[in-house]
Every structure is written in C-alpha cells, then in structure tokens.
Amino acid sequence: MKKRFCTFLSLSAFSLTASAIEINAGQSTATIYGFAKLNMIYDVDARLGTFVTHKGIALDDENVAEGHTQFDASHSRLGVKILTDTPRGAVTTVIEGDFNTPAGTGPFRLRHAYAQWNGIIAGQYWTNFWGGLSTLPTLDHLGQVGQGAVLRQPQLRYTSDGFSIALEDGGSWRGSVSSSSDPSISPANKNELPDLTAKYQGKIGPAKAGISGVIRQIQYYDQASNSEESGFGYGINVETQIPLSDLITLRGAITYGQGMGGYQYQNPSDPAYVDTDGDLEVIDSFGTTLGLSLRAGPGSFNMGYGMSKADIDDAVEAGALSNAENESYDSIYLNYIWSPMSGVTYGLEAGRHTREAQNGDDGEAVRVQAQVVYAF
Template identity: 25%
Template sequence: MECSRITAALLAASALVPTSALAQDSVEDRLDKLEAMIMALEARMDAQQPTGADAAAVSEMRAAVAETRAVAAKQDALETRVAAVETSDRSGFHVGDTQIKIGGYVKLDAISARTNAGQYANDNIVRDFLIPGTIPVGGGESSGWDTDFSARQTRFNISTSTPIMGKPLNSMIELDFMATPGDGERTTNSYTPRIRQAFLTYDGWTVGQTWSTFFNVGALPDTLDFIGTTPGTVFIRQPLIRYTSKGGLSFAVENPEATITPFGGGRITPGDDAMPDVVVRFDKTAGKNAFSIAAIGRQLKVTDNDTGGNGSDSAIGYGVSASAKIGVGEKDDLRFMVNAGDGLGRYIGLNIVNGAALDADGSLETIASYSGFAAFRHVWNDKARSTIAGSYFKADNPVDLTGGGATDTVWNALANFIYSPVPKLDLGIEYMYAERETEAGLDGNLQKVQVSAKYSF
C-alpha cells in the first residue's frame, strides 16, 4: 500500500512537469528532482517486493521523463538556431575566427539642373554632383533644365574583424561607380567600379586608403547631393598611415600630390613630391556634441621638367580645419566647419584652386584660401527630417601669375526634405543654388533640383 501511495504521488508530480511553457532551467530542475524520487522509489520497491502494477507505473514515469527531456532538448536547439540567425542579421557571419560584414546602399538620383552662363557637356561628371570650380561663368548661353537619372552613387563594402593577440584586426574594402568611365547613357548605362576605401586598423593604427585625417567626415551635413556644402568643405580620401591615441589625438603621414598653376593659368600635377603630407588632429566628444581640430603641413615641389628648364623649386603649404556637430534640443543638430591655410589646394572643395602658382622664372608662390559651411538639421518626427545649409570659399590668388580665370569666390545654399517610410529607406527632394566668380569678375550660377531614393543595407 505504501508503495502504491508513493507511485500515485510521483505520477501526480510528473503531471506538473511542463514540456514547453517553462524556461529551460526550470524544466531541467524539475526533471532532476523527479528522477531522484523515482530512484528512491525503486530502492524501496526492491526491499518490499513490488507488484507488477507498481513496476509498470515506474516504467511509465521513466518514459515520461525521457520524453520531456527530448522535447526540452528540441526546444533548446530551436532557440539556439533562432539566436544564431538573429546574431547573423546583426553582426554578419563568421569564417573561422573572422567576423565578416557586408554593407552599403542602393541609390537612385534624378537631377534636373540649369546654368545661366554656359552648358554642361552631356554624360559628364559635373552633372552628377556639385563640383564648384566647374560652374560656367561669363557670357555663355543659359542652359535649359537638363535632367539626368543615375544610380552611380550606389556603393558596396565588406569589412572583417579578426582577434589577434587579444585585439581586433579590422579591414574594410568599399567600392562605388562615381567619377569612372563607362559606356554612357546611350545604351546600358554601365560604369566601372572604383575603389573608395581599402584599409586595415589594429591597436590605434590605420594603414591604407581612407578619409584624410584632415577631414572630419562626421561634420558633413545630411544632403542628397554627393557632398552638399562642397565649396566650404575639406574632402579627401587617400592612402595614409595614421596612429590615434585613446585620448583622441591622431598623427598621420599621407599621400602627397601637388596641384600647380603654370604661369598664366591652367593646372599641372608635377608628381615630383618628395615628402608626405603630415596631419595632426584632436577629436573630443561630450554627450551629443563632437568637436575636431586638425592642422596640416605639406611640401609643394616642381622640377626642370615642369618649369621648362627654369630650375626646381619647392614651397611649404599649411592649414587648419575646425569642425563640430552640436546637438540642439532633443533631436536636432548644428554642423559646421571652418578652414584656412596657404597652399591647401586640392584639400578644399574638390580642388577649387591649386596649391601654388609658378612665376616666369620657375619659382613657386603658394595660394591662400578661406572656407567654411554651416548646416542645421531639424527632425520633424521619427520618419521625416530636413536640412538647410550654406557654404563659402574665398581664394587669394596671385593674379599676375594665375591670370583672371582663376576662381575668386564660390558659395552655395541648399534645403531638403527626407522621408523614411521604413527603416533604412530614404526618399528625398533637395533644391540647391550655387554661384562662382573669377578674379576677372566673371560670374555664373547653377540651380539644381534633386530627387533621390536610397536603401541602406
């Protein structure tokens, strides 16, 4: 009778063991306790000569326990697979110890632009985004509203991270299709991929091609144009070697490339560079605010091959850039950048003016410039935002060397509205006005309306 009472109690207890609703740890604990009770019962049954019914009940309980463990194991395996899929979605995938992530975006731009002092050539890079130094000036005939569709800004990147001696060795390769040759708009609109970035980082070191240390990418405004506030912006990607300390101080040596105005005007790139460009930068973050200040020193050099046998010369260029992104209210922000220097050349505004000019004797004179931009972004709600921005560039050209065709000033202003109906999808419209004036007093303007659709992945 005692054995029968124990059997009945154990059967009741086994009925309370859940097979799916309880957490895994709770199921295992209860099964362990139940098995311990079964073992105790079997020991007592051996001493009391149990009936066949008691033995059958114990066997039934053992089968129930085994079945419950199997169900729990299947549930655990399913949860593990779901977690693995979720982790893969967030963090890419692994090959051995290396984590691999794929990213980028697909973007379509529909641009309609008008210039008042000349016509842009068809299927030319200047029709894809603002290049300030190319705005036509003078008495040329006004263009109509010329419209182009393009997906060339679409980009793709792959990054990796591998633990090496307790620290991650990271790499990035990124491609897009901007500013490259193709078969044009007439048939298939195919364009050659180009390398944007290719670099690795380890323990504070960055080696490869990426954004120049002189350029604070985080300060760029939220625009549909490829750059937006181009006249007032540092914009350079190039091969470099950089070290960044944990305190935010960076030191870099970067690829040198001089752009020189030959006597009377024009542009040459001598390729006689001997010393790398040297950049020092400090970054500071405080809450929603981020600040950056950078300084650069560079050598500009020419030889007999560039001066027509008039001798070799070199000059020192230098400059500073300060920028910030400042939180305004709960979600808005103000972004700005100011730049000043002598011989900055290609670092500002996609090379609006050159770094130096040659005189008749083959001597170099550096060209000073001043530039900057400001942009305010307002977040209307969780799905909509707008940016208004303006930028300005001023050069101090030695006109007796460069001639009157060199750019004196460029400025632009823009406003946009961007709507994101679902995460990572941006639909937007933007209006831009830009104006350029030369040292000779000739001017011209550009108006542009751009509609874009962009999906990031």
C-alpha cells in the same frame, strides 16, 4: 520642371527592406554591405553631372543649353568588412567601392581599402584633416564646399583618445603647381615627402568640437633648366556640432591655409604657382560652412551654406594664372531626408550653386534632386 519634379516624387513611393549579409569562418566574421541608390536630378541651368561640378556652372554672359533631367545609380555602393579576433586584439579590414563618376558610367571606383588594429589604420581611408562634425546631410554627393577635405587617400594613421596623427599621400586631388606665362618655365609636380596631418576631437558639454592641421611640402621640377623649387604649405580646420535641443543641431566649420590645395574641400585654385623668376609661391585660401538640422516626423530638414575661396591676385599678376580663373565657389542646400522603414531612405532637395572668376564674372545654377536608397 514642375511636372518632372512631381514624377520624381511618385517614383519615391516604392520601397524594400534588407539587411547586411554575415559569413562566419574560424576567427573571422565577414559582413557584406552596401546600398542601391537612384538619383533623380533636374538641372534648371547648365548640366552639372551626377554631382555638382562648380567648374561647369555657366557664367552669366555664356550661352548654354538649359534644363536637363538625369537619372543615375552610379553612387550605389558595395563593401566587405572582415572582423578577425587575434591574441593581440581584433583586426578590422574593409574594402569598399562604387561607380561614382561625374558622367555616372563607372568604372568601379575604390573608396576604402584599409586595415585597422589597436588604433593603427593602414590603407586608403578618410583624410585625417577632416572630422565629419560639420558635414550637413545632402542628397548631392558633393556636399558643402569649404570644409576640410571630404576625401579619401592612402595613409598610415595612429589614433588614441581623440587624437590622431597620420602620414598621407596627397594624391592628384590636392592640386598641381600652376605654370608661369614665361614659356621657358614648364613646372612638373614632384612629391618627395608625404603630407603630415593631425587632428583632435572632443566634447565640450553636449557639443562636439575638432581641430585638424596639415603640413605639406610643395615641389616642382623644371626639365628645361634642370632645376627645382620647393616650399611648404599648411592648413587649419576647426569644426563643431552643437545640439541646440533634442530636435535641432547646428554645424559649422572654418578652414584656412597657404598651399592647401585640395585639403580645403573644392578649393577653386591650385596650391601654388611659379612666377616669372622661377620661384614657387603658395596661394592663400579660406573656406567656411554652416548648417542646421531639424528633426521632423520620420526624418530631418537640413539647410546649409558652404563657401570656398582662393586669393589668386598675385598669381594673376605674375602671369601664372589668367584673370578668368575661378576665385570662389559657394552652395546653398535645403532638403528633407527621411526613412519610412529600416534600410530605406528617401530624400528631396533643392540647391543653388555659384562660381565667380577673378575678373568678377560669375554665374549660378539651380538643381532639384530626389533620391531613393535601399541599404543592406
């Protein structure tokens, strides 16, 4: 591993500089931007993909191939931002995508597609349940588990003076209803109402703080009995970013809820299950993150922890989930990210990641990563 890691370092010696491309036409200015990124990864244990997938971590009693090197450029990004002046205020339109998939083979994936005007956002954008204050810079594209969802979804949002409220389409990432062991019950997800999210961010002295919440309806339909059940889930996320000095920044978040599903980032379980009586029951979950950044030289050292846990005891007892299902994930990161010149970023990172099943089985994986980014 040492020899391969040194190779990663030597490959980071090449650099270029560039700038975004602007095109003016009438009242509109279009900016073409993006970056080319090379990830150089060595998985000491099981292969985890182009970004860490906790489900792929081998348990201690599993025999798997160990030691995997992979290079990929699938996180490279391309976007267009158009600013148009109108008599009633400027309209900003953004379309952005990349090729980010666990296999690193594409196809082109839509990240953002939205328009913004006078505090209104319509389209696909970051979920309003996440504020970004607690997010530690990492080379691994996954980042810290356990915070508010670091994900994008279609929505209609209004923002004013630090407060924002949105109607969001939860999408498939928020999880599905787990079925019961009773073969007569075969639930299918049913979405009747959009999710409602709200967020407030402000400053307390030099510190930034935010709180966000989500209320959502969870439903399933059983075709065999022609019946449906529904319930409500909720989630709360509190996050902060505190500059301890000119060089040191502390970040942290706590997330808790019932029936949250994917609104808790990398929740190991579904939001709800159906018991043997056909009743829908929501699943409690909890997550937390902590991170510290220290400016040094041309960049920063970053170290952090993230944990995401679900309480699935009742679901296992009801037979909706087996005791081999995942109950918790966690990750530890240590990296140095620096920019020797405008438009160029290098990074080195080590990470330790674990998963634990409800029956107590667990496993860990270590990943070493280097990265080169040329932005324009």
